[in-house]
Amino acid sequence: MSRPVSRRIAASIAAAAVVVGGVGLGAGTAIAAPGSIGSAGAAATTGTTPQQGTEYPKSATVSSDNIQFTREVVGDGTVAPGQNVTYRTTFSVTNGLDRFLAKFVDVPPGADFTYVAGSAKAHGKSVDVAVDAPTGTVTMTSAGWRLSKNTGDTVVFEVTYKAPSNLTIGNVYNSGVVFKPTTWLTDQNFPNVGAWVKARGSNAGEAVTGSLDASGFGSSGPIFSGSAGSAIINDPSSFIGDIISRVLSNGS
Structure with missing residues (x-):
């Protein structure tokens, strides 16, 4: 396995792990003061x-x-x-x-x-x-x-x-x-x-969404909507396996 592909797999797994662990719900967002x-x-x-x-x-x-x-x-x-x-x-x-x-x-x-x-x-x-x-x-x-x-x-x-x-x-x-x-x-x-x-910079959840889009899961909406969101919640291990398969396919 080439180093670039392995890095992409690692990044995607890390991103998915953040969501599965409950961290990717807007953490790190800088809240600006309301405008007058x-x-x-x-x-x-x-x-x-x-x-x-x-x-x-x-x-x-x-x-x-x-x-x-x-x-x-x-x-x-x-x-x-x-x-x-x-x-x-x-x-x-x-x-x-x-x-x-x-x-x-x-x-x-x-x-x-x-x-x-x-x-x-x-x-x-x-x-x-x-x-x-x-x-x-x-x-x-x-x-x-x-x-x-x-x-x-x-x-x-x-x-x-x-x-x-x-x-x-x-x-x-x-x-x-x-x-x-x-x-x-x-x-x-x-x-x-x-x-x-x-x-502003992307927060954790938005970064995961972008990673999923790049890997072919293709949704710019909320991370917990649609088939990708259901897969994360219901079967996280299979979901991560799917990410690996997609990244390998895209990197070949």
Whole structure:
């Protein structure tokens, strides 16, 4: 057996052992302080290296006429290479004049962040989207999502992206929003809202997921979902044997 293949087997077995031993459940994750909700206007865009002493909040609130929206990174405001990050954008109105949104466009933190199919939601329900390949933007349209101060109607959009595997650890990435009310002639563009996500290193569970993907087990979802997760829990010895077989096959 060649040395590179033996090293890959050892690494895969070690990774699987961590999960079987119960260590790979987010251990080692750096929990960032929640970001404050403030005004938009961040000058920097995606891939910015943080400056010392500069705060990069994970959420921001923006107003256009009487329409107000808050955009936030769901979770602790960080993402590891190859992992998912979800954005939640909540629209409301600030006075008694009702509005109806005809279009919402989610602007990812970079074109290399890819939309996770089926993740787009409005009012908590899945919606059809159009994804622009060059930019990665995700567009949702409607006859009119109602925003009302009198009845308390708001609309909440959620979109999830998979981060690229070549993220620079420590960099921060901005994101944005485009929307259009039914009676307005032009889109309202906010490409850099100021809701930042910071790239961090992978924790133990995420490292195992990446190892399994590389070995042909092929799932970017949670480590304990699907057939691979069941195999870990129900028959760990056979699961590790499968890893050895896969690595030998891939290394031959």
